[in-house]
Amino acid sequence: MPDALSWLPALVVFGAAALALAGAVVGLRRLGDRRERAELAAGRDAEVRAKQLIVQADEAVRDAEREIAFAEAQFGAAAARDTRAAVERARAWLREAFLLQQRLDDAESDTAAERRTWSARIDDLCRSALVAIDDVTVELGRRRRQERGAGVELPALRDDVAGLARRLDAAEPLLADLASRFAAAALAGAQAARSRAAASLARVDAALAEGEALVARAQPTAPLLAEAADGLERAGRDLDEVESIEGELEAARTAADEDAARLGEELAAARSERDRHAVADSAAALAAAVGEASEVLAARTAHRGDPVLDRDRLRAARDRLEVARATARTAQSRIDGARGxxxxxxxxxxxxxxxxxxxxxxxxxxxxxxxxxxxxxxxxxxxxxxxxxxxxxxxxxxxxxxxxxxxxxxxxxxxxxxx
Structure with a gap:
């Protein structure tokens, strides 16, 4: 009997060791989970900063692209080539940042290390884009000041500010009137342009006040006044955009009505082709395009307040319908040729x-x-x-x-x- 029970102490020892090992493994896993959750929480601030930088960089690139278009009109495409190349590099960095942000936004779970690495990369890409855009803005300002020369006088700039301020005041009732006829989305660009113009005028006014103080102290003002003139030029362009929005929206509405009429004609022809089409796959694709175009036409009432969106949706539906009809005709021609x-x-x-x-x-x-x-x-x-x-x-x-x-x-x- 004693021999039979001699294995019990060893069994107790091994059992205790196994329990301790299992407890240690579970404890380590829980510790690892807690550490991972803590690191994920700590990385959320970096992710928030990354999102903010993406918005900031995207707005800067969009503004720079608008400036490039004006620079090409002002100095010529050849003179603005290097500036456009810099903006395109910034846009490429921003595209990579958007891809990384998409990974962060995906539902799939990522490790804290991965998220930290991606957030840091987004931060770096956006800051690189912002630096490039800042260099572009400085270079364009320098070029414009060089073209304009240093003979800018304070009184003339004050007169320009007053004229633009009157235009800015007139833009508010104009936009209010348009808001009664068009959707807010249709006026978003004009509203943003008005805000930019107001901000530019505020900066110019501050610069001119500083310039007047320098004049009183008999100090040089040419660089400051040249920068103010550059700001006035930007404000003028933005107000041009505000003042032209009504004509653009009315033109878009007319174009949308014309596109709707053409789409209706093509829909009738496409339905006839669909009904007599013999190739199953292309017939199904044509039927889908017909259904989509019909829905776009039926939904026009909901988009009447935004003529640009209405026009673009109609043209996209018409393009897809034309592609489906061409594909169906090619398939039918192949069938007819084979039958012959x-x-x-x-x-x-x-x-x-x-x-x-x-x-x-x-x-x-x-x-x-x-x-x-x-x-x-x-x-x-x-x-x-x-x-x-x-x-x-x-x-x-x-x-x-x-x-x-x-x-x-x-x-x-x-x-x-x-x-």
Whole structure:
């Protein structure tokens, strides 16, 4: 009995060790989970900063692209080439940042280290883009000041500020009137332009006040006044955008009505093509395009307040419908061509089969299995060609039958000569 129980102490020791090990593993896992959650929480601030930088960089790039367009009109495309290249580099960095942000926003769980790395990369990319845009802005300002020269006088700039301030005041009732006729989304660009103009005028006013103080102290003011003139030029462009928005929206509304009429005509033609189309896949694609275009037309009432969106949706639906119709016509043309050629292809295959059968009959037992197998395959393909409902597939089978029969004839003659 004592011998039988001698293993109990060892079992107790091993059991205790196993329990301790299991407890340690569970504890380590829980500790790791807690550490991971803590690191994820600590990284959220970096992720928030990254999102803010993306917005800031995207707005800066958009503003710079607008400035580049004016610079090309002012100095020529060749003179603004280097500046545009810098903006395109900034846009490329921003695209990479957006891709990384998409990874952070995905529902899939990522490790804290991955999220920290991606946030840091977004931060770096956005700051690089902002530096590049800042360099572009400085260079454009320098170029404009050089073109303008240093002969800018304070009184003339004050007059310009007063004129732009009157235009800015007139923009508010204009936008209010337009808001009663158009959706807020349609006026978002003009509202942003008005805000930019107001901010530019405020900066110019502060610069001119500083310039007046410098004049009183007999200190040089040319660089400061040149920068103020640059700000006035930007404010003027933004106000031009505000003042032209009504005409642009009315033009978009007229274009949308014309596009809707054309889309309606094309829809009628597309429905007729869909109903008589014989190719299943392209018919389904055409039916889908017809359904989408019909929905866009039916939803026009909801988008009447935004003529630009209405016009763009109509044109996109029309483009997709045109592509679907062209694809369907190509498929139908292929079907019609195959149907027209099928009878001749079957006749050729039948004739070639008779020639191959005659060659095998003449060679009798001297003709080997390969030639006979090719003839049997030719007969099978000819049967498929006669029974297949799809003209394209039937034509392919008839042509394969001719080719196999031709092979059978050649092999039969070879076998007969070699006998």
């Amino acid at each position: 050629a099928l009878g001749g292809a079957i006749s050729i295959a039948e004739s070639q089969l008779r020639v191959a059968e005659a060659a095998i009959a003449r060679g009798r037992s001297g003709v080997g299995a390969t030639a006979r197998t090719r003839l049997a395959e030719a007969e099978r393909q000819l049967l498929i060609a006669r029974q297949e409902s799809d003209p394209v597939l039937a034509l392919d089978a008839a042509r394969r039958a001719s080719a196999r029969a031709s092979d059978a004839e050649a092999l039969a003659l070879y076998d007969a000569l070699g006998r």
